[in-house]
Amino acid sequence: MVLLILLLFLAAAVVVTFPLDRLLGRDAGWPLALVLLALAGVVLALAPQVLGEGRTIEFVRPWMPTIGVELRLRMDGIGWLFTLLVTGVGALILAYSTRYFPRGPRLGFYALMTLFAFAMTGLVLADDVVLLFVFWELTTIASFYLIGLSGPAGSRPAIRTFLLTVVGGLALMTAVVLMALKVGTTRLSVILADPVWGEDPTFASVVALLVILAAFTKSAQFPFHYWLPDAMAASTPVSAYLHAAAMVKAGIFLLMRFTPAFGALPVWNLTLLTFGLVTAVIGAVFALQQHDLKELAAYSTVSQLGLLVAVIGVGTEAALVAAAVHTFAHALFKAALFMVVGVVDHQAGTRDLRELGGLRRRMPVTATVATLAGLSMAGIPPLLGFVSKENVFKGLLEAPGPGWIAPLAGTVAVLASVFTFAYTYRFVHGAFWGSPRAPQDDVVEAVPGFVGPAALAAGLGLALGPAVSTLNPMAERAAADAVGAEDAKAELTLWHGLSVDLFMSLAAIALGALLVWWTASGERLAGRRLFPVRGVTIFEALRSGIIRLGRRTGDLTRSDAPPRHLVVPILLVAALAAAVLVIGPDVPGLYGDPSGPLDWLLVTLAVTSVCGAVVTGSRTAGLVMVGVAGFTTALWLFLLGAFDVALTQLVVEILTVVIAALVLRRLPRRFHRIPRPRAVVTGAIAIVAGASAALGAYFLTGRREPSEVSRYFLDNSEEDTGGTNVVNTILVDYRALDTLGELVVLGVAGLIIIAVLNSSGLLPAHSDRTLAVGPSSAAYDADDNTLVMRAATYVLLPLIVFWSLLLFVRGHTDVGGGFIAGLVGGAGFALMYLAAPSASVARISLAYPRIIGSGVIIAVASGLLGYLDGAFLRPLHGYVTLPLLGEQHLTTALLFDVGVYLAVVGVVLTALNQLGVEGSLPGESTGGTMAPTEDQPPTNDDDPPGRREGPPDEAEAPADRIHVDDGGVR
16 A cells, blocks of 8 residues: 555645645745655665565556556565655755746646656556556656746757657557567566566567667667757756656666566677667767766766666676666766756856856855765765776676677776766866856855755765665665566675776776876867767658658648548448459348338438439539438338437438538539549449448348347346447447547537637638518518527427437437437527527527537546446446435436537537527637627617628628528528
8 A cells, every 4th residue: 555655645746736836936846855755765664675575565456457457566676776766866856946946936847847756656666567658658748848848949859859758658568568468467577477588589579679669768778869968958957857867767677677577588688788888988978078067967877877778788686786776876976966067057157168167166065066976977986886887897797698798898888987987077177176267256155955955965975885785685676676586695885805897997997087188178079079960960850751751641632622532442442342252252141031112112212312412513402312311311220120320310410401501501502513524433433432332231231140249238238237228338338438539529520610610711602693682571581581480499499308308318228318319409409590580699609619528528527437346437337216216227327428418419509600600700709699890790779680781791782682692591
């Protein structure tokens, strides 16, 4: 339970950031830092169990039980180490942020930082690969927004970082799917212990490469190293937390976590060793070239991560001990150095080494902190970084493979450390020692609350150097978990006698000092371009090329002409039909009663209506013919006993005719003429496509016995759901997730109608034909014209409302349901619209966008209730005794249907108000009554409803003439 409490406290911290931000502004970081510090204390309190006794702490709750995915958390040695870093360093960074930013609200900064802490904690504790992937992607999203918070300068870097890490996320997702399918479970600890990794090397190598790709994109390994310096557009607290101690460590964590499965694979060892050492060298070289302190620290992070990846690739016990302790040491000194960068930038007004120097006189405390952190990064005794780097050298000397691999790996690591010493000297000496390069009269030491967190991190590096043996339990437990052993042996000490790794450390220091002298403290290399291109340039070129390719591909169908869009699916259907004919499968035997005379009558009616729609030149006649075909289909469905589908088809046809008529009155009365050759070709294509569809229907429907799936629904729906309407129970019980997806699509379609019509700038198109009608003519009097319809509405509307509610309530046990009921309710609104005497009266003053949104929210909320029984959208049902009604069956599926009902009604209202009422065109607000504008003066209250002086849209037209078009008189 303690693991769940950790996550719940972090989730609660995310929520409380908003009121804290308003109340305390930048000082909201203090209580949040205390929360993370308390959680770090909880992690330390678990050390005797996890590190001392070697126990694993677990928490399990069902999440998606139907597919075997659980909310499973597990803390072992690796999880303990990374959880401590996330919470402990996070507390320091949040405290530091309270003085880094100016006074005032931070506009979501603290929320995103705590969200990232939550995601990282969930990631390192996850014992289910699906859960691990979810938290992995959540860290990507949080980092994207945190980089973007820095303003326009962070926009492009945020996008580049996001796209690159998403590629790694896709690789991890593929690996997760492959592992779950192969092993038969999503439990991570079981997957890692499965023998398949030794039995199937090919499969293991493929999954290992996918995991490596994911880790490399997250931990900025070559050739993805460029994104980390690019992300320095983020604020310094973000860089100190995400890009030094947390996010980039996610890739290191992933490699350590999967080492038990892949540690013996040559592809794993060779790839990690090679790319890790290459990254270590090029990152160090690039760091030495930088003038910007923050970019120098960024490239140094890339280099240190390369050493970590390389030593993990060795895979031995000693190598994993080194990885654990260097991960800890790196988090301390690099977080401290990034915080120092922010202090210098804030106090001196610049991060450019060409404008700094001699700051130790003005900022002695900051200079001391920077020196301690720098000494640790350079591997100088007695700092913790010296011990950790020495162990890295020791681990690399155990590299597997031919005998020359280990010495080469050690040599390259020493070379990287030589450059590490040089750029560290340049960082510390260039900023704090020597002579000032610019006036520093206004520079003062930072307040304790600002420099204190960095001092604490650097001080820990100093204190833990001589006392490094206190980290033995952590290193032993993490290494044992990483190699998949019961225990491991760590001998961390500041002095353990003369050894090869000690001489390697001394060589790195001596050669580093020589490099500093030879390059004049690195100035000879600073600013030089050693490579013709930059990683960001290559990324942007690839991105632009992909976009151009996508645009070229889209050009094939980028047209309003339907043939451009339909040609591919039509050709595919025709090809499939031809293949079926060539193969010549046996026609399945008939099942049930054969077709009767009434069926052929309906076929004749459908064919006639379709032919009429094809040959007519009138849009109105075409709409009528298509409507006849739709009504014929509805009748056929009634005859076949599919009452739910038939009723849906019938109401949809009614609403389609109404809404299509609203659209047609804005279009020319007749279709444009089509050349005869084109008509012949399109006609042939239509016949082929229709014949293919008919062939598919002939073979696939009505000629076989009910399938096992349909038989299951028929036999078990009442017992499983309490409903006897199988169609409705499938929609809202068995496959509610599908219905929810369709519901969201429907709601989005309604909102798109509003957005497009209110932003397109299009005005109603009028026919160029006019009709001379006197004001006294009956055709002009809308009140008289709609009298019959309004009289019928008084009778029909209550019946439609009652029928709609009846269909809704009985949907679970008889013909009906939320979708059908919503359509019938929408038909009632359509009747109200048709009976209205004028456009202003026709508008239905309901906030239909809110109705759509309410429907989707209610459907999702009803799905969340399913968690009471273990899964999203699982219906809860039972029998209760109600007054007057007796025993009744109640189910949350009815609440889900409420959401469906509201969304359908909202979309129908949207179509009527947006397409039917001219006042709802661009320039008018949606969902309310029509306001007068300069172009449309208010109606005279003395006039009868619907009557205005002159034509509605042409101020210069004669007063005795009104417009007509295919929709009728207006």
